[in-house]
């Protein structure tokens with residue numbers, strides 16, 4: 001039996017979230033308990049529509065739940081004032097959205113700089129750091145390009161660079177490797193491994209991509225608004241899941 005004490009980075013308990021009113025009301029998160037540990041890559045899998053993106057948004061503080069408590073590195077997000085949540089997120093959380101959310105009028109280096117500029121870092125320093133990150137995701141020579149001049153996979157890597165540039169303690173990713181080929185998927189996972197899978201940090205990834213399961217420390221399986229099982233991934237041997 002394992003007796004290791006794990007420090008918890010993200011602790012969510014009793015999360016309930018619904019959309020709509022009256023007859024069209026849909027309860028998407030049905031009393032979810034979820035933990036992610038300090039220093040780990042935690043993956044979240046489950047069938048389409050089961051609530052994964054909704055849960056990520058609640059954990060990142062971009063969506064409020066009706067019930068439940070959320071603690072991120074010891075700070076309670078539920079009940080925190082909206083302005084304080086925004087500030088907390090800017091300092092501590094990097095979010096990679098399914099839809100990338102890059103700013104079309106800015107070039108790649110400027111897009112990646114945004115989290116640093118929000119923190120008050122000088123633009124030249126921010127841009128140097130942004131170009132360093134772009135280099136690490138294999139896009140060092142494309143920093144001047146606008147997002148529309150890049151392929152979907154390249155845009156995804158720009159979004160990943162932007163989420164990591166300010167070295168957030170918590171990185172939350174919705175399908176970060178969905179548009180990437182095997183080589184770039186591996187490059188990005190190795191970057192998560194180096195940059196974010198360290199003490200004092202944590203990475204949470206929603207994925208359907210079984211090529212990356214072996215990078216996880218644990219995999220939580222979600223179904224119909226609930227976490228139904230949590231698997232430990234030992235020695236890179238990931239379980240296989242049924243997707244619908």
Ligand SMILES: Nc1ncnc2c1ncn2[C@@H]1O[C@H](COP(=O)(O)OP(=O)(O)OP(=O)(O)O)[C@@H](O)[C@H]1O
Pocket residue numbers: 019020026028046047048049050051052053054055
């Ligand atoms: N803003 C919203 N308004 C109404 N319904 C919503 C909203 N956001 C999500 N939903 C609904 O909540 C359910 C869960 O959606 P969610 O995006 O969390 O699922 P998911 O598990 O991430 O799916 P996928 O793997 O397809 O991305 C779906 O039925 C979806 O239609």
